[in-house]
Amino acid sequence: MNLFAALLIVCALTALALIGAGAANLEYLFGVIIPYAGISIFLIGLIYRVIHWAKSPVPFRIPTTCGQQKSLTWIKPNNLESPYNIWGVIGRMFLEIFFFRSLFRNTRAEVKEGPKIIYSASKWLWAAGLAFHWSFLVVIIRHFRFFIEPVPQIISNIESLDGFFQIGLPILYITDLILVGALGYLFFRRVVIPQVRYISLVADYLALFLLGAIVTSGICLRYYDKTDIVGIKELATNLLNLTPVIPEGIGVTFYIHLFLVSCLLMYFPFSKLMHMGGVFLSPTRNLANNNRVKRHINPWNHDVKLHTYAEYEEEFHDVMKAAGLPLEKE
Numbered sequence: 001m002n003l004f005a006a007l008l009i010v011c012a013l014t015a016l017a018l019i020g021a022g023a024a025n026l027e028y029l030f031g032v033i034i035p036y037a038g039i040s041i042f043l044i045g046l047i048y049r050v051i052h053w054a055k056s057p058v059p060f061r062i063p064t065t066c067g068q069q070k071s072l073t074w075i076k077p078n079n080l081e082s083p084y085n086i087w088g089v090i091g092r093m094f095l096e097i098f099f100f101r102s103l104f105r106n107t108r109a110e111v112k113e114g115p116k117i118i119y120s121a122s123k124w125l126w127a128a129g130l131a132f133h134w135s136f137l138v139v140i141i142r143h144f145r146f147f148i149e150p151v152p153q154i155i156s157n158i159e160s161l162d163g164f165f166q167i168g169l170p171i172l173y174i175t176d177l178i179l180v181g182a183l184g185y186l187f188f189r190r191v192v193i194p195q196v197r198y199i200s201l202v203a204d205y206l207a208l209f210l211l212g213a214i215v216t217s218g219i220c221l222r223y224y225d226k227t228d229i230v231g232i233k234e235l236a237t238n239l240l241n242l243t244p245v246i247p248e249g250i251g252v253t254f255y256i257h258l259f260l261v262s263c264l265l266m267y268f269p270f271s272k273l274m275h276m277g278g279v280f281l282s283p284t285r286n287l288a289n290n291n292r293v294k295r296h297i298n299p300w301n302h303d304v305k306l307h308t309y310a311e312y313e314e315e316f317h318d319v320m321k322a323a324g325l326p327l328e329k330e
């Protein structure tokens with residue numbers, strides 16, 4: 001049910017762009033107004049949520065640790081598993097953000113006959129997640145060629161590397177293949193594993209389908225419905241320079257692609273995809289475990305007004321006596 005609801009939403013969005021930009025000649029709406037709205041909502045939403053998280057009090061140091069913390073000089077500490085200074089934190093965050101280290105160490109628990117619990121390695125989610133995110137990043141970086149003139153050498157180099165095998169014309173990008181494969185795995189995992197299917201919500205499928213539709217429309221643009229790249233570059237650079245124009249001859253597939261990207265941007269700050277910003281603000285990762293070395297005092301600590309037992313007894317003396325409760329001061 002959740003799966004079909006998400007599918008319906010993405011199909012409806014695609015149909016909207018198809019009818020709007022294709023049949024109803026609303027290119028300005030789909031090529032200028034909606035993309036601007038998308039980027040504005042994305043930026044404002046992202047900043048708002050990050051500031052909101054950053055303002056949340058973190059009264060205790062709560063890093064998750066799984067290694068020896070810094071202790072006596074003859075006990076070897078593990079600065080990655082239990083960071084005791086900023087370098088340990090940076091190292092751990094780096095491995096988490098760029099290589100999804102905690103996901104790499106994921107294990108699967110199964111109850112076998114006995115009954116006993118068997119733990120086994122579970123690396124597929126890590127591999128697919130990493131493949132997806134890195135390919136996605138490369139695709140985004142490659143897209144800068146539409147926005148920058150002349151195209152920086154580094155982007156051309158990434159493009160050549162991505163088309164290293166020189167298959168087909170236009171040359172097939174390896175990242176396109178990986179993106180499709182990784183998204184496919186992430187989707188089938190959700191549908192095939194009963195426990196994962198059970199906890200999957202519309203939002204889980206929606207993120208996958210929206211990304212899938214963006215990638216599919218992009219692939220159509222490049223390999224099948226070959227589009228007018230010069231016109232698109234004119235549109236993209238003018239959008240960036242805040243002098244929007246709609247060039248002639250851009251096909252509807254491009255407007256579908258751009259509209260779905262705009263929808264993703266609008267949805268992003270309010271969705272689970274915000275883990276992109278959240279990972280930096282996670283107190284279980286970004287704090288050093290140095291409680292024993294340093295005394296941390298809450299900056300908002302204030303004097304607590306005490307109500308001693310003696311005062312309490314004095315206040316409720318008569319009632320307590322009437323109820324037959326023992327009294328200290330009698």
Ligand code: HEM
Nearest residue numbers: 139142143146173176214215218219221222232236258261
């Ligand atoms: C979340 C953002 C986006 C994603 C994930 C995405 C994804 C893709 C993918 C996977 C392709 C297939 C070919 C390739 O890998 O280069 C593609 C092609 C394309 N995309 Fe995007 N895209 C995004 C944003 C945009 C934006 C903002 C534009 C507007 C300029 C755009 C314009 C195009 C064009 C013109 C092509 C065809 C490229 C060619 O013929 O070589 N995309 N996109």
